[in-house]
Amino acid sequence: MAGTKIDAAETVSLFCRLNLNGKKELPVRSSEMGLLILLVTSKEKITPKAAADFFGVSKPMIASMVKSLTLGGYIRKEAIEQDKRKYILIPEAKAVSLVEATRSEYVHTMTLLENGMGKQEFSELMRLLEKANAVLQLERKGNNE
Numbered sequence: 001m002a003g004t005k006i007d008a009a010e011t012v013s014l015f016c017r018l019n020l021n022g023k024k025e026l027p028v029r030s031s032e033m034g035l036l037i038l039l040v041t042s043k044e045k046i047t048p049k050a051a052a053d054f055f056g057v058s059k060p061m062i063a064s065m066v067k068s069l070t071l072g073g074y075i076r077k078e079a080i081e082q083d084k085r086k087y088i089l090i091p092e093a094k095a096v097s098l099v100e101a102t103r104s105e106y107v108h109t110m111t112l113l114e115n116g117m118g119k120q121e122f123s124e125l126m127r128l129l130e131k132a133n134a135v136l137q138l139e140r141k142g143n144n145e
Helices: 005-022 030-042 050-056 059-071 093-117 117-144
Strands: 075-080 083-091
Touching: 030 050, 030 059, 030 083, 030 093, 050 059, 050 083, 059 075, 083 093, 093 117
Parallel strands: none
Antiparallel strands: 075 083
16 A cells, blocks of 8 residues: 555556556557547547547647547548537547557456456456546546636
């Protein structure tokens, strides 16, 4: 167990580095990969505002990702009939294949953790991470208002 907040920060940092090491060869940034995963797996039509709300980030941050992913041929923008100023984000086949290819890596990491920790400790880790994410999202939301 971490003794100080510095120890805790180092533990979290190491966990993140170890978890991301296998995913370094992605052709897009990890934040862009998150957006692609959302677009490919969502049953809903996703607008930039919906994506910003989902990730708890600003619309300009999503706009930057959209520009990069559009230029890379991963997504396209489709105008909404009722309001031509708004648009939904549509994943291209290139995005779908990238998400499918990397999904197995993400699942492998979670399977490795579950097998190594046991189902009960893994479930507890996920519960605590969800709680930590909620706390950080509330803090971020408060700072963006």
